[in-house]
Structure formats: structure tokens, C-alpha cells
Amino acid sequence: MTEPFPRLSLDAPIVQRLLPRLTEIAEIAMADTVAAVPAYAHIPPEILAEEILPAVVQVCAGFVKSFIAEGSLDPAEVEAIVEYATRRAEEMIPFETLASALFSGTRRIWRIVAASARPEDTADLAAFGDQLIEYIELLSTAMTQTYVDVQETIFGPANEARRRLAAALLCGDDVGDLPSNAGIILHERYRVLALSTTARPSTTADAVETVLTRRRVRDAQRIAENYARVPVLTTFDGHSGVLLLPIEPDDETDLLVDGIAKLLNDNLFAGESEPAVIAALPKAAVEAAEVAALARQLGRPPGLYRIDDMLLEYQVTRPGTARDRISRKLDPVREQPHLLEALHSHIRHGLDRKSAADELHIHPNTFSYRLRRVAELTGIDPAEPAGSRLLAASLTISQAFPGH
Template sequence: MPIELPRLSSNAPIFVRLLPRLAPIVEAALAAGVAAVPEGAAMPANHFADVVPLSMEYAALFLQRIDDGKSLTREDLSKLEVLVTSFAEDRVPLRSLTDGYLGGLQVFWQMIMEEAEPSDIGDLAALGAHLIATIGMLTTTITDAYVDVQQSIFGLERESRRVLCAALLRGEPAVDLAARAGAAIAERYDVISILAGAGLPPTENADAIVKRRWARWAQHALEDIAGASVLNTFDGSSGVALLPAAVDGRERAMRDLATSLAGRFGVNVYVVERLSVPTAQLPDAARECAEVVELARVLGRPTGLHRLEDLLLEYQMTRPGPARDMLARQLEPVLDQPHLMEALDVLMRHGLDRKTAAAELHIHPNTFTYRLHRITELTGIDPSDAHGSRLLAAALTVHRAYPSQRS
């Protein structure tokens, strides 16, 4: 419900004194607004030519509305929306626009107060109430107009870059897409695969909102690393980014990327990179990175940067084929006995040290040994034997990666 604004007194003296001084007050406010914008001093003299007459018009309209006992409406500000749209299309930051008009309004109000006399206190309070209401209307009008441009033009630009990235990752012709996106295709790229662990909200709407935010955070982080716009398909859950290959590599930056995103997301984040990949080899590199990053997740690896060389054995064991299927079948006799699966897992993690494994499970070493005997009886493989332990460790790796893998 809108708040009823106070009216000035009839023929308010401050009003009478302000009208003849309106032009110099507006000029001073405009100068202050430009000065409040960091980029303002570097702009050519005619850059704000459209702002001068519009500011004068709105200042007069502001006072007229007060005299009529009304406030500015959204319809009154239609010309401002057009002006803000042009600034947004010129990529003037929203912060600069808000700094400018707030800096100008501050001087506008200061000069009004300088015109005031002690007897104007009531009318000055009424003017202040109207000015606050106007600031609110200006803020929503400017923000809405700017966001509309971002969602249309900038949104199309981001989407065109995503489409370009996807085409490169599929090995499709991309010259026309690059021209549409305003991007140059590099000869080599660092391929970065990102995977966010579980932990999204349970509702579909919340899930979509969070994913968009995560995707935006990741895009900003990648652009900070690259120092430029980045081709990227990360959707808040998984995806691949292409950064023009760096001469010195980005290992530290990639480790920090995983850690910082995990801190913001509140879930584990896995990052895999392949460095300096020729553009023609991007599809194979991207597939490999996606497989490795998913393997890091299913194996319970921590947040961080992972590479194929860190998971060579696990990667090879989990490649599709008859050997992987046979490995998975070795554990079928004990899959429905959690205490035996737990004993086997703990034994492997502690390098076949039965005493340490039993202590972790808080059971007697003899009880732990009995469980190992049961594993041997059911699977036909002795976990305490060198060959048997390697075979069962491999089977466990396949089971973690593909828990439903059964004959």
C-alpha cells in the first residue's frame, strides 16, 4: 500500500526560491553525478549530452508533482528507461549508473537545503519525503531497465558462447558460431571439467535457482583466472570450460578454483584439467576429463584438482569391457552382507593391516579375521593373499564406480 506523502504549505516560500535557481542546481547535480562515476572523467564531453535536458525536465517535473500533491510515477520515467537501455547496451556498469544518480541527488538535496531558512523546516521535511520516494522509483526503474538489457543482449551473448563451446567440444564447425559470439577460436585450449557433488535443494524450483547461481559463480571465477570471457558449458552441476592455453599452466589456480567453489556451493567440487589441447582434439580430451572427474567423485575423492595420472589404475580398471564385468562379479557373493563389505573396504584402506582395520571397526581382531575367512569362503578369493588382495581391491574400485554392476 503506497504511503501518502505530505504536501507543502500553500505558496511555500522555499518553492518560490527554488524555481529561479533550478537550472544551476541541476547543472551542479549533474557535474557531481559525473564526478561520482570512476569512468566519468575519461568520457568525451558530449557523452552525457542526452542526460542534461532530461535531468532538467525531471527536476521540473519533480517539483511540479510536489506542488500537485503527487509523486513521480513509472510512466513519468519512460524516457529514463530509454536512456538507461542505451547505457546498458554501451556496457556502462550498473554500479556506475547508480553511483552517478545518487551522487547527483545528494548535491541536489544539499543545494535545496542551502536555500532553506529556519521557517521552511516543515516544507523541507515534505520535500525530503518526496525525494526519498523518488529515489525508490528511480532505483527500480533503472535496475529493471538495465536487467532487461542484460537478460536479452548479455543473455544472448552468454548463450552464443555456450553454444560455441559445445560445438568445439563435439568437433563441429564453429567459425560462424565464433563470429556470432564475438569470440576468436584459439589454436590450443586448457580443458577444465567441473563437477559439483550432491547437495542441491530437494525442490525443483530451488534446484534451478541454485544451479543458475552456481553457474554464474563458476563463470566469474573462470574469467578471473583467464582474465577474459571464457567458453563454458558448466550448468551448476557439471560442464566443461575452455581457457586459451596458458604458457605457464594454471595448476595453483585450478586447485584454488575447486576449493573456492566448494566453499561457496557447500558441496564437494571436483576439477580435472588437460593442458594445451589442440582444438581438433577437444572432443577426446573433454570426454576423458568428464570420465576422470566422475571417477574422482564416485571413488569419494576430496574436493580438489584431479588428473588422469592420479587415477591411472582406477581409470583403467573401470573401462567398459568383459574384464570390468568379471571384476564386478567377484563381489556378488558378499554384496548383501554389509559387515563383510565393510571389513574388506577397511582392510584395503589400511594396506592389509588387520589390527588397525579391526580397531577402526571397534571389533576384536579375531572377529575381524573371522570375517575375512567368510569372505574367502564366499568369494573363493583370499583377501590376505597378495594376488587375492589386488583382485578384491580392483573389484571394490569397480563396485564403487558402478555399484549396480552385476551379472
């Protein structure tokens, strides 16, 4: 039986030469991995720099610490490995790619260390290689288990059934066995949260865009489930979609929307419905999406909106003869932007003409003249309460439906 190599300590010269170069070696190993593993070329540069490089540095540092801990992984190292493997699994990076990256980087590190060895380091180099293999075995075992667990959790039959269940509920279709297949007990009521980001999805099947989109989907679902404390049914595709929240309204939904927006690093408009029974979910989803879209069209800031936040605006923008006739009230001034600008400012500032004029950087008399021209051309006096309301409604329709 072959005798085991004696374990090295941090004092070994070959280890001491390694320590000052940990970050440099990690950067070289990562660059070699990206070049050697084609799938890694599709990972966005920001993920390489902000996630993968720090993980490689931590792995290198963990290996150095293993000289003290006799080859074991401490909890912090295990947590870092689990997080790294979880992210790659969520991005649907094939496991063979993950394994290739690990061993490609390890091979590069071994070659760097071997190249720095001196004749008197022969025994230490052999022991170093033995400990490196032992450490990589621990890493690969932890990564494999994590990857299998995440794949089953995210992409297993139950999760596919949940996506199909959400789509069926929002379409009003018969859900059949989908709830049991998804491991879900349907609630009596759900609040619909319709999400829409300002970023436009890519129109090409770009590998980098695919990775980022998968991450956006998982980040949104993760924070929603942390908020709801139960599995959340969703159709969110990374840019738009719906969350079904099986909880009663509270004051924290805006925190959920803010949290998702921060994770996505994107502006987010959200429309929230009142709690709806299963049969009413399709209608609630349409209403929630319309509220979010209307807030965006009217130039409101990103955030959470409910129909009570814009009752008048929502009603006057519904299709119908009245909407069309109200919209046409502004036809005589549509080609005169200075008059429309004055009318907008008048509506915002009410009777405070000085503030309205100051906003436009014009004299109050000039502002008053422009309002009189609006009255002359449209036949509606913005200085009268009834006229002001009618013109405000027409402006709202124009903002919601440009060119209407």
C-alpha cells in the same frame, strides 16, 4: 519560474525523527515492495534478507547523507547501486520490476515521513519531498545504465554465440562464424574442466529455483574469468557442465575449483583433462567428466581430480570382458556385508591388521577369521599380494557401479 525549495539539513526536526528509524523504515518499505510487486515474491528469502534489505538500508542511509552532500551520490553509494542492479539483471528480473520496486519503496518511505510530520513541518516536508525526488532520480539513472550494460554484456548476441561455440567445440561440430560472432579468437589448446555439484537440480520450473540457478551460472563464470583473465567458454548450467580454460596447467586450478564451490555453497567434483587441441576436445571432455564421476562414485572427497590421480581405478572400471569378470570375483560374498567390510578395511590398511581390526571395533583374531572366509568363498586370498590387488580392483568396480 517557481523558486526552488531551500535544502534541509540534518538538524531539521523531520530528519531527526527519521534517523533512529532507518532500519525499521527500510524493512517496512521492502515488505510493502514484496507485497506490491508480484515478481519480488519469487526472490528467495535469503536473497531478500542478505542482499536486498541491506541495499534498501544503504539507500536510506545514502539519502540521509545527501543532506550533507547536497544531493550527490558518493562513490560507495554508486558501487552499492551498481552491485544491486547487476545482481537483479543477472537474475533476469525485468527492468520494469526493478523500477516498480524502487518507486513502491520510495512511496512507502514518503508516506511514513509524511505521517510523522507536525503542523509546523509543512515547509520542511515539501523540501524533504523535493530532495527525495532528486535522490531517486540519481538512483534510477544509475540503475538504468547498469541494467542496460549488464543485459548487453550477459545476454547479448556475443554471449549467446559463446554458449553455442562452447557446445559446438565439445560436440566436434563445425564452428563456422561462431568465434567471430562471439568476439573470441580460438586458442590452439584448451584444458577441459568438467564440473559436477552434489546438489540436484529442481525437477520443477520453480521461479525461485530459476533465480538461484542463473546466479550459480554467473558466479561460476565470473570466478573462472577472474582466474583465466580472458572470456571463458562454458556449458555449466548451475549444477554440471564444462569450462574450457585456454591456459596451461598450473597449481592453482584447485583454487579455482575451491572458489567456485564456495561461491555456489555446494560440494563440487571437478575432473581436469590434459591440454587438448580443438579436434580432441570432445574426447577430453568425456574423460574429464568420467574422472569427476568416478571420484564421486568411489567416495572420494569433493575437489579437483586428474586421471593421474586414479589411473588404476580409471582403467579397471572401463567397459569390457575383463572388467565384468573381475567384478564377479566378489559375487560369493556380496550378501555378507561383514565380510565386505573387513575386506575394505584390509585394503585400506594393507598389512596392518591391528589398525584394520581397530577401525571395525573387532578383535584381530575375528578380523583374521573374516579374511579367511573371504578366501574360502572367493578362492582368492586377500593376504597374498596378487589376491589383494585383484580383490581391490573388484571392490573398485563395485563402488563405481553398484549392483554390477
